[in-house]
C-alpha cells in the first residue's frame with residue numbers, strides 16, 4: 204500500500220509497498236507508552252540498532268485516538284534522545300476501529316490513478332465516512348474468481364485526524380513520517396520474524412497471534428502469513444495493575460512497577476496473579492472461539508502470545524494445556540544481533556511487546 208497514490212495530497216506513503224531507500228524508525232504509539240525501534244539488515248540477518256520504550260501520561264491516547272499531540276510528540280522526542288538513533292524518518296501505524304479495510308472488486312487493467320478515481324466515486328458504498336474525512340489506500344490482490352475481467356482490491360481507509368495527529372506528533376519530535384501503516388499489516392509484516400521461532404514451515408498453517416497489552420487484547424489469525432481475521436477486546440495488564448493496587452493499597456504507578464520487578468507480599472501469586480492468569484486464559488479462549496465460530500473448518504496449528512502480558516511466567520503452558528494447541532511466547536528478536544547501545548536484558552523482557560514496532564521498522568527494507 205502506498206497512500207501517495209491517491210488524490211488526497213499526501214506526501215508520505217500509507218501502508219504497503221512504496222519504494223523506500225532510507226531506513227525508518229518503527230514507532231508504536233500505544234495507550235501507555237511509545238515504543239521505538241531501529242533495525243539494520245546484513246544479508247539475511249537483522250540487527251537491533253536502537254530501541255527505547257518511554258511511558259505516556261494516562262489518557263494521552265484513548266482507544267487509539269491521540270488526545271494530546273504535544274504530549275506524544277514530547278515523549279517521542281525524549282525516547283529518541285535516549286535511544287541514540289540518528290534516523291530522521293519514521294514509520295507509524297493507525298489501527299483499531301479507526302481503520303476500515305475491505306476487499307472490493309474493480310475492472311482489471313486500470314492504472315493506479317484510474318483506480319483511485321473509481322474508488323473515490325464509489326467510496327460511499329465502501330466506507331461509512333465522507334471521502335473528504337478519510338485517507339485511503341488500496342492494493343490489487345489477485346484476479347476475481349468469478350469474473351476474470353475484474354480484480355480483487357484491498358481498500359483501507361482511516362479517518363484523517365488519526366493520520367494527521369500521528370504525523371504531527373512525529374514532527375514535534377523532529378521526525379518525518381515516511382510511512383503511515385495499519386497495525387494489522389505491521390503484525391503481518393513482523394510475522395516473518397516469529398516464523399523463525401517455530402519448529403516447522405508456516406506454509407498452509409493457521410497461526411493465532413494474540414497480543415495482550417495494557418488495555419487491549421487483539422487476536423490476529425494468519426494463514427500462509429496473511430492476516431485473515433482480526434478482533435479486539437478490552438482486556439489487558441492494566442487489570443492486574445488495578446488488582447495489585449486494590450489488594451495492597453498502592454498507587455497505580457507503584458503497582459505497575461512492583462508487578463514487573465517483584466517485591467510484593469507472599470500471597471501475591473496465589474491471590475492476585477493466579478486469578479489474573481486464569482482470566483487471561485479465558486479471554487484468549489473466548490477470542491479464539493469467535494474466530495472458530497466463523498471459520499469452523501479451520502484447525503489452529505499453534506498460538507503465539509505477544510504483548511507485555513506474554514512476559515508473565517507460565518502463561519504459555521497454561522494456554523497450551525487449556526487449548527490443547529502448541530503455544531509460544533513471541534520473540535521477534537530471535538537470531539538478531541544487538542548493537543552495543545541496546546541493553547539485552549531489557550530488550551529480552553520487552554520482546555513480546557515489540558511486534559508492531561518490528562513490523563514498522565522492517566519497512567526500511569521494502570523493495
Ligand SMILES: Nc1ncnc2c1ncn2[C@@H]1O[C@H](COP(=O)(O)OP(=O)(O)OP(=O)(O)O)[C@@H](O)[C@H]1O
Nearest residue numbers: 233234235416417418419440441510511512514556
Ligand atoms: N514482566 C511482566 N510481568 C507482568 N506484566 C507485564 C510484564 N511486562 C509487561 N507487563 C504488562 O504488560 C502491559 C504492557 O504491554 P504492552 O506493551 O503490550 O501494552 P501496550 O501496547 O502499551 O498497550 P495497548 O496495546 O493495550 O495499548 C502492561 O500492563 C505491563 O504492566
Ligand SMILES: [Mg+2]
Nearest residue numbers: 233416417510
Ligand atoms: Mg499494544
